[in-house]
Amino acid sequence: QQQVKQSPQSLIVQKGGISIINCAYENTAFDYFPWYQQFPGKGPALLIAIRPDVSEKKEGRFTISFNKSAKQFSLHIMDSQPGDSATYFCAASPGTGFQKLVFGTGTRLLVSP
Amino acid sequence: NAGVMQNPRHLVRRRGQEARLRCSPMKGHSHVYWYRQLPEEGLKFMVYLQKENIIDESGMPKERFSAEFPKEGPSILRIQQVVRGDSAAYFCASSLSGTPNTEAFFGQGTRLTVV
Numbered sequence: 121q122q123q124v125k126q127s128p129q130s131l132i133v134q135k136g137g138i139s140i141i142n143c144a145y146e147n148t149a150f151d152y153f154p155w156y157q158q159f160p161g162k163g164p165a166l167l168i169a170i171r172p173d174v175s176e177k178k179e180g181r182f183t184i185s186f187n188k189s190a191k192q193f194s195l196h197i198m199d200s201q202p203g204d205s206a207t208y209f210c211a212a213s214p215g216t217g218f219q220k221l222v223f224g225t226g227t228r229l230l231v232s233p
Numbered sequence: 234n235a236g237v238m239q240n241p242r243h244l245v246r247r248r249g250q251e252a253r254l255r256c257s258p259m260k261g262h263s264h265v266y267w268y269r270q271l272p273e274e275g276l277k278f279m280v281y282l283q284k285e286n287i288i289d290e291s292g293m294p295k296e297r298f299s300a301e302f303p304k305e306g307p308s309i310l311r312i313q314q315v316v317r318g319d320s321a322a323y324f325c326a327s328s329l330s331g332t333p334n335t336e337a338f339f340g341q342g343t344r345l346t347v348v
Contacts, residue, residue, distance in 0.1 A: 126275075163237070163324050163339030164276065209275055218328055218337045219266050219289050223275030 122147060124212050126224030133231050139197040141227045143210035146191065150212040154221070155184065155195050158207045167208070168195075200231045235260070237327050237340035238307075245346045246315045254310040254343045258327030265308045266337060267300060270322040282308060283331070315347045 125144045133139045143153075154169035170177045170184040170193065177184045183196040197204055210224040238257040246252050258265050263284050268276040278292040282302040293300070297315075302308040312319055322344050328337040 124275075161341065163326075163341050165339065166336055211275075217281070217289075217331055218264075218326070218335055219278055219281035221276075221278065223277070225273070225275045 122222055124210060124222050124224045126210050126227060128227060129225070130228040131230070133197075133200045133229065135200065135202060135231055135233050137200050137231075139195075139200045139204070139229055139231070141195045141208055141210070141229070142192065143194065143212075143224050144190075144192045145212050145222075147212070147214070147222075148191070149214040150222075151215045152213045153184070153186065153193050154211050155182075156209040156211065156223075158209065158226075160206075164209060197229075200229075202231045202233050205229055205231050237262075237325055237338055239323075239325050239340035239343050241343060242341065243344050243346070245348060247348055248316060249314050252312040252315050252319070252345055254312075254323050254325075254345070255307045256310070256325030256327075256340060257307040258325075259338055262327035262329055262338075264328045264331050264335075264337075265302050266326045266328075267308075267310050268324045268326065268339075270324060270342070272321070276324060279310075281331075288331070312345075315345070317347050320345055320347045 155167045156164035157167045158164040181198045186193045207226045211221045213220040265282045267279040270276045280300045281289040297313045299311045322342045324342045326337040326339045328335045
């Protein structure tokens with residue numbers, strides 16, 4: 121019940137295309153859903169986050185879609201660029217503190233020129 | 234304004250040796266978190282510390298692992314008598330406060346290899 125399932129494991133998208141990464145959870149106590157971006161040799165960096173009182177949040181080319189009834193959320197990267205090539209992690213927490221974040225297993229995105 | 238600093242970046246230890254991983258939080262941050270990332274897996278929470286206190290160590294293995302965050306100096310994650318299964322990337326994060334959903338910033342990690 122503490123798991124966050126993430127798919128796909130890897131993704132190749134052409135430059136200018138849309139990258140879509142999906143996550144699903146079971147724990148209904150989760151109420152904070154961030155996405156992290158990690159470049160090789162670097163630590164994860166917060167990209168965008170959503171709370172379940174909204175169904176969508178957009179920041180630039182990055183959009184989170186949230187479906188509370190299905191317990192699913194996804195990251196959409198519009199107009200994908202080679203510089204977006206990285207590993208993306210979804211995460212979830214019950215809002216009781218950073219230490220309670222449960223991470224997905226990651227999606228390795230490659231945007232081809 | 235330096236970010237979270239971890240050292241060493243890479244550490245190689247033989248089985249049975251001790252590994253000491255250091256983390257200096259961002260300036261002004263007094264909350265530190267340690268996470269472990271095994272190959273092809275997501276990050277798993279290990280321990281949450283404030284200055285001189287362990288707040289939550291529910292993710293720490295019961296044996297061989299310990300953590301501290303002294304009044305002065307960096308936070309230390311110590312692994313005694315390392316085994317091959319300890320090989321992983323260890324990330325430290327720091328935050329300004331411990332309030333819910335507070336943003337924490339990760340360091341670049343220490344990659345531990347046990348041979």
